[in-house]
Amino acid sequence: MANDSTNTPATPGATRNTSSGSSVAPAIEMRGVSYQLPNGHSLLCDLSLSVDPGETLVLLGRSGAGKSTALKLINRMLELTRGEILVEGKSIKDWDPIVLRRHIGYAIQDIGLFPHYTVEKNIALVPQLEGWTPDRIRARVEELMKLVGLDAGKFSRRFPHELSGGQRQRVGIARALAADPPILLMDEPFGALDPLTRGEVHREFRSLEQLMRKTIVLVTHHVGEALLLGNRIGVIDAGALVGMYSPKEFLAATEPVAAAYVANLRMYKEAEEGL
Amino acid sequence: MTFLQFFSRHSREILQGTLEHIWLVAVAMLLAVLIGVPLGIIVAKRPWLSKPILGGANIAETIPSLALFGFLLPVPWLGARSDRLAIAALALYALLPIIRNTAAGISHVDSAVRDAARGMGMTERQILLQVELPLSFSTILAGVRIATVLTIGIATIAAAVGAGGLGEFIFRGLAMVNNQLILAGAIPAALLALGADFLLSLLERRLRPVRA
Amino acid sequence: MRSFRYVVLLALITVCVLASCNPDRHQGIVVGSKNFSEQALLGEILAQRIEARTHQPVTRRFYLAGTYICQQALLAGRIDVYVEYTGTALTAVLHDRLESDSAAVYSRVRSEYKNRFNLDVLPSLGFNNTFAIVIRGEDARRLNLKTISDAAPHAREWRPGFGFEFMERPDGYSGLARVYGLDFAESPRILDLGLLYRALLEKQVDLVAGNSTDGLLSARDLTQLEDDKHYFPPYDAVPIARPDSLARYPEVRAALMDLAGKISDQEMRKMNYAVDGEHRDSADVARDFLHSKGLE
Secondary structure, eight states, rough: TTTTTTOOOOOTTOSSSSSSSOOOSEEEEEEEEEOOOHHHHHEEEEEEEOOOTEOOOOOOOEETSSSSHHHHHHHSSSSSEEEEEEEEEEGGGGGGHHHHHEEEEEEEEEEOOOSSSSSHHHHHHHHHHHHHOHHHHHHHHHHHHHHHTTTHHHHTTTOGGGHHHHHHHHHHHHHHHHTSEEEEEESSHHHHHHHHHHHHHHHHHOHHHHHHSEEEEEEEHHHHHHHHOOOOOEEEEETTEEOOOOOEEETOOOOOOHHHHHHHHHHHHHHHHHH | OOOHHHHTTTTHHHHHHHHHHHHHHHHHHHHHHHHHHHHHHHHHHHHGHHHHHHHHHHHHHHSOOOHHHHHHHHSSTTTTSSHHHHHHHHHHHHHHHHHHHHHHHHHHHHHHHHHHHHTTOOOHHHHHIIIIIHHHHHHHHHHHHHHHHHHHHHTTGGGGTOSSSSSHHHHHHHHTTTTTHHHHHHHHHHHHHHHHHHHHHHHHHHHOOOOO | OHHHHHHHHHHHHHHHHHHHHHHTOSSSSSEEEESSHHHHHHHHHHHHHHHOOOOOEEEEEEESSHHHHHHHHHHHHOOSSEEEEEIIIIIIIIIOOOOOOHHHHHHHHHHHHHIIIIOOOOOOOOOOOOOOEEEHHHHHHHHTTHHHHHHHHGGHHHHEEEEEHHHHHTTTTTHHHHHHOOOOSOOOOOOOOGGGGHHHHSSSSSSSEEETOOTTHHHTEEEEBBBBOOOOOOOBEEEEOOOHHHHHHHHHHHHHTTTTTTTHHHHHHHHHHHHHHHHOHHHHHHHHHHHHHOOO
């Protein structure tokens, strides 16, 4: 099984791919995955990792490193050129793409709320597609809006252009959670927010009970976010996985890219301490 | 006789001519929309088809309208009745703006919205019907508006091949050197075009999706 | 967006309604005509007679741009009746071969129009607007010429003048020269139709091909030579009408039958001259004519 650390570089302090060594089947598994553009340019090369159920895996790396690509391969937004991906034990090739995507919550940086749908209609999208009864949908929308901290009475009938960036982002999260999917893929979901708002949202995100039970793969290039939200951090550089750490291990990492992130963090801390 | 007197004397015929004109334009526009919007969607989804489809529509547009009417004359069934002929030519003319605007509207839908829709598990058909078409409706309508105003104008030439409409007053007036008759055709036609433009612009504005 | 859906539906319904209502179902009778003065005169005569018979106002849709336009208007129901010429109907509308026998052409046109278009061809108004071979009156008298065959031997001394169409048509100059053995001194001068008679009178040409009902033929010292070999096909003036219009207004047929055979070549010429030469109003000329025939 791919629970061995055969694919991770043998850096000191690096963990094995499974954080707890349990025998539970991984929710998501990537085996030797490569993605190549039609013109031959390779975005991902031989990537292998696995995500346990209920775990939050953060993929950290520079822009263009390939982390978004990796994410998009999981829900078949892109089709991998080589290797295999298993979701809940089944190869994604055997999943119907539409069923797969409805089974996975998806949140992106630009959020992509439908401008012509109200907030409640936006959130209700997947339940609507799945044919839930209107009552069930209404109840769920209310529940979710409460969860993400939006006053249902005030905001349900508003349109996206009437919301602030932070509010829109919360609607995006609510929408991703609407059908209660077991897996969540998030591609820099807080990227469009200013630091203060981002901080608020981070705090709330951590407290969301619902999210604790879910398997989350979160892509970001914000190291603070990675440390705050991730159970494990996978560092991606130039299309390859260069390290997989627990947050604590990450701070002690010697791998160059990971170390660079940590050094950056330290730089700000030292600036603060020096004052 | 002043022009207004002329108008009221012949009001019934002028109304008749106006109805004929509207009928020609309505049928032609219906055809153009039914054919043009799907073609526009195809062009947006398969860009490699844009050259032949847009190219074809462009050729139809470039042929002088009177010549296009003439070309269609010998075509069986179509050429037998001049109103069929006129409607076919008018529909061909209306295609280009409609195809072009439909394609533009759909391809300009915010890619984040399209990504989100796809990522959440909407089928291509659902994305088209629930996201792309509603969001590009205003642009498509702009194309329909342009095409309608164009068609109302070109339909006056349809009288040259016997399709009737307001153009017939103009041609008869020219043959009789009768200015009032010419105006009896030209003014209602101009008013129709202005009215259609105004109404459709209103609609367009009301339905424009607000940007986030 | 609920409003969006309603708007689209409303727009679609509006367009479908507009597209499905046939605008050509009109009230009253519409008389059409082609775009020259003889046609407008005939249209007026028909319209006034129909008005007298039915006591209803008739809508006039004159100066339609040509045979094709009139035919289309009749088929579409935009007009109910207009006057056509049998020879033109035969060649331009039916695309049939030309014949020279007047009765044969008439019956062919009548049966074909009924079969192909379901249109009724009514009896001729009485005149034949065919090509007229015309020479100066003084020459006709001096040389005692009555027919084209009489004139043929003298062609060697003459210069002819023809309109462009007569030169180009297969049943025009070339056929005429062949059938009658005409050998002119010079090749024909091509002139505008309106200038033909003037050129003839001013002796710039000696023989022209005009229309047999041209107004000037009666007004000037001109002689039309008889087509004794029946080279030219007949162009009898016949009203053509939609049977449903005739059925809807029974008096219309009676009105058209009233006019059958009432207009001679000479009379048509006189009326054409009144309009083209004396610039009188065609409605007045028509009224005077009907009055003179006892048809008010």
